[in-house]
Amino acid sequence: MLDVNNTTRVELDWSGPERLQMNMGPQHPSAHGVFRAILGLRGETVVDVDAVIGYLHRCHEKLSETLTYAQYPSIASKTDYVAAMTSEFAYVLAAEEIGKFEVPKRAQYLRVIVAELQRIASHLLWLGTWCMDMGGALGGGATIFLYCIREREDILDLFESLVGARLLYGFFQVGGTRYDLPDGWVEQCRHTLDRINSRIDEYEQMLEDNAFFLARTQGVGVVSRELAEDVGISGPLLRGSGVNYDIRRNAPYSSYQDFDFTVPVETAGDCYARYKVRMVEFRQSIDIVRQALDKLPSGPISSRPALKSVAQIRIPKGEAYARVEGPRGEVGSYIISDGSAKPYRMKWRGASFSNLAILPHIIPGHKVADVVAIMGSVDPVFGEVDR
């Protein structure tokens, strides 16, 4: 029956709660991608976390040295694949900064519109998967997940009629954008935004009046302001810890200074604060898109001639670091160019890589169930972490 020589015995140390090492991932329903966390548990409390990443590493940085400036933007969307538009944005901005290329006004406004729509879509996915992690795939979490996905599908429909692709686009190009708005797109966009606006009110009500949700998120995963800046987290995480910094406001790019929006800041630093920051960002993004649609100028969509060959775009020698405020934080691209059609070195500053580095500092001391809630509120996308 029982093979006494070949079984694992768990030795219980009766002097205290049992010490256990539990592996979460890399295949795990609530790891947002491939991520392995080796948790050291004492009873139900986590005492140390070893975060193992790199399962999705494709060495974008080496790859970019072999691809020209015309080829790479489509590949750039595969870093943060949930918010592909902002990923391309950073690369293209850096290239334009080195080459000092002017981007026409219409292209800038188009870029703002798609970037903000992408922010809404990304936050919808975040809300759905976070609630699903906390509520279970067979429970209340799945309900909110399906509602958010339904909304996100509407935005992806908009992108599909604009670019032709739902998830990974090749919309940006050095000098402007590749596509212009088709007929009827503006109407469809306004319609979608109205619908999403009313639905977000429903979700807020569903969650914020819910004592269970508050109990799971308030006081959990507190990141102090000092820790936030020291580790280098950005985006809603930074603003949830009290730092009033938004690249769109502090270092505006692509005509963001023309738009009127507020930057939410919360001081509590816990999961609930980050949730509130993102909920406000929803509404602000909708507002920005409406303003941009109202003020959209006519004109060319690119300052460079249309692409006829791969090596058409040459950038003079120089280097630049350009960054955008992505849904997850500061997505940046540091390009060193040597005058040819391919970059000499490209460093991709992924927002999720720095955000994820906060986990070993804040998780110890929490229960196992909180690990999931914290990871969800950090909202990593492993394309960006591993590149």
Next chain:
Amino acid sequence: MAAIPAWLMLLIAPFIVLNAVIGMVTYVTLLERKFAARMQSRIGPYRVGPHGLLQPIADALKLMMKEDVVPTAADRRVYNLAPIVFLIPCMLIFASLPFAPGLGVADVNIGILFFLAVSAMEIVGLFMAGWGSNNKYALLSAMRAVNQIISYDLPFIFSALVPVLLAGSLKMSDIAAVQQGSLLKWFIFYPVIGQLAFIMFVVSTLAAENRVPFDILEAESELVAGFRVEYSGMKFALIQLGEYAHMIGSSFLGALLFLGAWSGPGPEYLGPLWFLLKAMFVFLLVTWIRWSFVRIRVDQILALSWKVLLPATLMLLISTAVVVVWRTGGF
């Protein structure tokens, strides 16, 4: 028609009830899936049979045909016995439920006590499953489960005792009989006490059934199916059967204690139908809550039970006793 000898009755009645329960359990899974789907703006099972009506049968066939994978280092005897030990109490509770006056398998005069005691015995099977699997996740989940079910059985019992006090008897058919006659006689409409007791009963049921928001033991996002993780095929089906049977049994109990069991308009032979509808109402209420809320952490669950529910139900029980004595002029 010759009178059926008593010993034959003892075999036929449980047989019928058992089969009816198994049939009901499988179709209740379909009801839950359809209900949840409509809440999530989708349709649910649709293809197997007209509007998905044959889905439970397809699921049952699938589970019967699956390979039975047993982990090498599992404790065989405990592992194999666990689903059975889990299932038997969940089925046994139906023996004490009267579906109509005189229509029940064993309507003992300590009916409520029997029901509550037997339904708590599923914990043994649950822990056996977690222990016998020789799996860290299963063990962790089984420990959480024992913790949670024991903590919530007390408020469950106390809130179920409120109708007992109001009716003055532990016998199920007596409790149901007191609620016959008019709608307002149902214990749920008893001023204040009835409503409070019903709410506490529903909350305790949620927790004793490991349903979201208290389903910490099978939190898929953390423990991936909890104590059931090493079970496949028919043994898994047995565990599922037991869980849903327990769920329905508690719904029936709730309908009997608070919603007047078989009282309803129309002729007497419609009684069991009304009973079924009321039980389904309680079940759907629990399902509605399940599909709307996120789950709470284990320490918050236990805090809720010991610090809030237990004192509340105790107070409720004592005040019920006071009210009953005062009403019957005992003071």
Next chain:
Amino acid sequence: MTPEQARVSLTQTLGTEVAAGVPLVVDVPPSRWEEIARYAKDTIGCRFFNFLTAVDWKEQGLEVVARVDNLEEGVSLMLKTKLGPGITNCASLTPVYRGANWMERECFDMFGIHFDNHPDLRRILLDDGWEGHPLLKSYAVDTPHPPYR
């Protein structure tokens, strides 16, 4: 302090002229790497650690680049240090900025730069048994490495 004050102060501390611009590019000799980083954090107030990476300049050796920001005043510093031909050692910034931990592990992984005083220097993105450092210019893009390639 404002960007102009930061520039002046850095020029004084370093001894070499720091050009104006956004960001301020500061060339630091390797021996003063950690000291200048600490100066940036404590005196100039650049508490936000943005990123740290390296560049392979072939014959001229490796260069470590770090960017730190002062979010309130809007001061951005690009600290660069040329390690010199053949040298693969560098001081670690982990005692100064906690965010340097993972960034330096990535540099070690990709370039083979060994950071002294790093608490836990091991490969972060690649498999532990990987041979070679991919982002070096000497590492060909299609270098085979079973079972991945």
